[in-house]
Amino acid sequence: MKRLERLLFTIIFLISSVSTAGPGITYREYIVQPGDSLSEIADRVRGGHTYGKGENLEKILILNPGMDAHPIFVGQKLLVPVNDLRSVANESPSAPAVRMEVAKATSVATKVAPVATPVPTPKPKGIEAPAPVVTKTDEQPKAPVVPPAPAIAETPMAKPVATPVSSPEEVKKAVPVQAQAPAAIAPISSKPVAAAEEEDDINHRFEVKAGYQISTLSAQDNTTKSKAELNTDHDITASVGWTQQWSESFKSLFNFSLRNLEFQPSTNVSKTIVKDSKTLYGLGFSGHYLLSPKLGLEVGARYGQELFLHGLSTTTISIDSANISAVSVGLDYELFKKGSTSIGASISGSYLGGSSTDTYTIDAGSAYKGLLFIRRDRHGKLLKFEVGAQQRNQNTSVSDLSETSVFGNVIYGFDLFSEEKRK
Incomplete structure (x- = not known):
């Protein structure tokens, strides 16, 4: 009888330590390294995006209440x-992934039902039952030994509220x-979720470009057919840009x-350049799709501004x-990509509008450009x-002009407002 009581008590105790939950998020444990931030950790999770509703940063905030x-x-x-998860130095292969169940938790706590007292069986008439043997002892009856509950790793998660069950039928359902x-x-408080929902879905980036060109400006006078060809001694370009994704x-x-x-x-010694x-x-x-x-x-x-020449028929150019x-249309194609590095090519054509100066008028023209590029975009840095x-071709009322350039550019960019998003 005692063995049956002990078995019943053990089964009920084990059942009481089980919690119910609905479907949720698969997660694993990660140890923060020097230089880490929540957005950088979210950026290294493959699949989905760093910011936005239901994306990696919001999931991290849900898994770790109070992190914001x-x-x-x-x-x-x-x-x-x-x-x-990629690029994590301390990721241990021994730490398996776990299915995170985000739902209202209800743990089953049971009470041990009282053991029924056996009813004495009436003895038949004429038969005397032997007197029971009573052995005196000072030892108290030992309580049934209950195995300890399995240890659960401490996490910054809210503790579930236990709901007692008073009947064996409810225990069977659990x-x-x-x-x-x-x-x-x-369920976590609405504060982290609201903070994630308020994240700006638009990614802002600041870019700086520096370039060097070798240019040749050629022109021919419409009346005298005099020609001039000028080469640049130096031609430097710098620009700043703001990109919104x-x-x-x-x-x-x-x-x-x-x-x-x-x-x-000028190669022609008889001609002099003014304002060289x-x-x-x-x-x-521009918009890129x-x-x-x-x-x-x-x-x-x-x-x-664009360059023009006049005075070709005189000694002073x-x-x-x-x-x-101008308006332009271009195509770019990615030839090869490995990881965050890609190689590609781009071509574009432009329509140049007309204009006028004090001495001549400028006709509409055209420009064409082709280039090869190598690009690396990683962790918010470009x-x-x-x-x-x-090549640019644009004529005026006094001359026909063309400009040819060979160039090289270096572009560096970084995401804006990243610190605000991490906070």
């Missing part, structure tokens, strides 16, 4: 969603719950550029600049190299 109000520290243990499931987590397939770019160039003396150095400015806007994972379309508009508006050539 307190900074993380080196050595701290966090729960992160398992989508093949038995189908899988014993291997981890303890359920009580509106979605996975579309981004926009504003940029402002400056170009400083100086021409070498110039500084030009340009302001542009991904037609496929490798092919992109870019449409842009620009307003800035004047180098002028005039404001020109590094890009470009080499290519471009």
Whole structure:
């Protein structure tokens, strides 16, 4: 009888330690390393995106309640969603992934039902039962030994509230719950979820570009057919840009550029160049749309200064600049990609609008450009190299002009407002 009581008590105790939960998030344990932040850890989780509703950063906040109000520290243990976490130095292969059940937890706590007192059986008449043998002892009856509950690793999770069950029928209903499931987590406060939902889905990036060109400016007088060909001594370009990533397939770019160039003396000793150095400015806007994972379309508009020549029929050649508006269309194609590094090519064509100066008018023209690039974009930082050539043709009322350039550019960019997002 005592053995039956002990077995019943053990079964009820084990059942009482099981919690129920609904479907949720698969996670694993991660130890914070020097230089880590929540956004950087979320960025290294493959699958999904770092920011946005239902993305990696929001899942980390759900798995670790209160993380948005307190900074993380080196050595701290966090729960992160398992989508093949990459680039984690201390990721231990012995720490298996666990299914995180985010739901309202209800643990089953039971009370041991009282053991029924056996009813004495009436003895038949005429038969005397032998007198019971009573053995005196000072030892008290020992309580049934209950195995200790399995140890659960401490995590910064809310403790479930136990709901007592008073009947054996309710205990039987709780038995189908899988014993291997981890303890359920009580619903977290709405503060971390709200903070994640308020994250700006638009990614902002600041870019700086520096370039060097070798340019040749050629012109022919419309009346005398006199020609001039000028080569640059130096031609330097610098620009700053602001990129906004509106979605996975579309981004926009504003940029402002400056170009400083100086021409070498004319090869014709009978001609002299006036104002042989110039500084030009340009302001542009463009939108880039991904037609496929490798092919992109870019449409842009620009307003800035371009170079012109006049006085070809005289001994003095004047180098002028005039404001020109332009619209452009281009395609870029990714030839090869490995990890965060890609190699590709780009071509574009532009329509140049007409204009006028005090001495001549400028006709509409065209420009074409082709380039190769190598690009590395990782952890919110961009590094890009470009080499290519471009051709501009635009006539005036006094001469026909063309400009040819071979160029090389270096572009560096980094995400803006990343610190605010991490906080």
